[in-house]
Amino acid sequence: MDVYWDSMSNAPQLPAGFPAVVAWSSAGVRLLDQTRLPADEIYLDINNVADLEAAILRLSVRGAPAIGCAAAFGVVLIAREVPESLSGEALKKELDRRCDHLIEVRPTAVNLKWAVDRCRAVAHSQFAKNVSRTTLLLALESEAHAILEEDRRMCSAMGAHGATLLQQLLKGKKSATLMTHCNAGALATGGMGTALSVMYASQQAGLTLHVFADETRPLLQGARLTSWELARAGIDVTVICDNMAASVLRDRHPDMVVVGADRIAANGDTANKIGTYGLAILAKHHGVPFYVAAPYSTFDLTLKSGAEIPIEERKRSEISDQNGRLAVPDNAKVFNPAFDVTPAELIAGFITERGVLKPPFA
């Protein structure tokens, strides 16, 4: 089954009225400020790249694909800001310098570099044609829109495949209980998310859903973001602490656990937010199928297995500081890995924009 649509008119979409996480107008980039969620739904109108960099740095926009979309529009802002006086090699050099600066805001965010480099290449080809500044800006704007639109389609395609899969698992049942970890949703992408796209598409297909969202310590993306966007879309969502997942898996027996991914090796081993590995073991123990939803761009076939994926450690204060209150005494250590690796054998399948796949990937 191929669900790449020529038009998006019949593709799964976010419910009407769902806010755009990244949007563009002639005034600049509009971002839903994720640092203010879930308490406030505030939008940032950003008309210069310095403000955009600051917004990316403080996680007002987060999630690799969403950062990529925002950064693509950032290159338009850069092209606007490069002094009119420059031209030729000097213009190119100055634009490159500013693009590199944007990339360095979050050096480990693969999509940030990918999106900026893609837009930069468009600029270079325009420079080669010696076009006007207006033409350059239009070409860059068009490329950024293309990146956003591709991301939207990719998410919708994942959602469609995931919803089909879920309906197969349900064998005619019209309601489903799902579980997820962290935030692999609309807030993390230019579209309807990766793992959460399955939920939005299933809802649109007429299923009644109940979702358990792990709060996802230490940064609480599940509590703050996943529950916000699902509830905003009218999906019944219940937040639990990560350590309650085993009880919920036993007592509520979800139809599916679905999570996103940061990086997938050729053998299917998957790096994702810390806690994913444990959740996969618990799902297996309770006979609940565990799926990963991720676009092709997340598969890194240069890695044979998860053993080659480096695990970033984050700072102590994420665990020891409870919004200003000391939670761990200074003479105790803290271990704070950002990710873990779930071995392929715990994963029932990979929901991608081209269908549900199983490893090995080639």
Added chain:
Amino acid sequence: MDVYWDSMSNAPQLPAGFPAVVAWSSAGVRLLDQTRLPADEIYLDINNVADLEAAILRLSVRGAPAIGCAAAFGVVLIAREVPESLSGEALKKELDRRCDHLIEVRPTAVNLKWAVDRCRAVAHSQFAKNVSRTTLLLALESEAHAILEEDRRMCSAMGAHGATLLQQLLKGKKSATLMTHCNAGALATGGMGTALSVMYASQQAGLTLHVFADETRPLLQGARLTSWELARAGIDVTVICDNMAASVLRDRHPDMVVVGADRIAANGDTANKIGTYGLAILAKHHGVPFYVAAPYSTFDLTLKSGAEIPIEERKRSEISDQNGRLAVPDNAKVFNPAFDVTPAELIAGFITERGVLKPPFA
């Protein structure tokens, strides 16, 4: 092996200088204020039962056995406070009324009622003998000391049995990695704890320990209390988020997971702090032996299995309010069970004051 000592001189003990969680002097009860941990080590000197009730209510003292010890001294305070003018039936009635009031501060804390009733029975028997107020007070003080001392011995005995078990598991190794959940330590008892008694006794037996402590959401007893008391005792402790346990079990392969228990059924099913069940599954998956340390009083043989243990749900704000910051939007639900039940088949054994046992219990 029986390790009930006639004197405590050769029993495992907390390291010298470790603070008393509950102590008594002629001035009254001294409590280590656990609400101030881990930031501050503050003691409360309490000379009236109203203040003691307030301290129990706000969790300045917590953990069933520690509450029991504090409440036993509370009955001494009550006996001091009952008006001198009362005698006979009127005196008994007034003391009973005040004892009932103390019990009702935390109605689900079994040890609170048990300790108050035990002291009350002493008072009744003294009333029957028509003794002086001074004699009554001395008898009550003596009973409270006996309760504290019994708790201390029970903990030491558990520690000794647990340390012997750990040494068997280590097969000659002199260092061990352990993992625990929540706080089943000195802070929860009148002695050296239940699960953590194994660590203190092992340290005293010359083993070098490294302990991973789950932070234990939502109330963070692991981060705040377990890490505080282990570090205070010079034991190397690392706090992790609950969702990191699977990674640590895989990568560090602890020699043992040991936790406390709130209630144990005749078949060995064990209710304990939420997250214990998931941790037991993860330990099993990684071939790490999972032990429960609990005194005889925790075994409830009127319950055939864990299915009969009611699971208390606690309030939403424990999860949705992050020390004053909204962590879950109002239109999302929260599920907050306080406990879970670990089936006996996941538990390698029960470390009690009389040795390491296996179910069924009779």
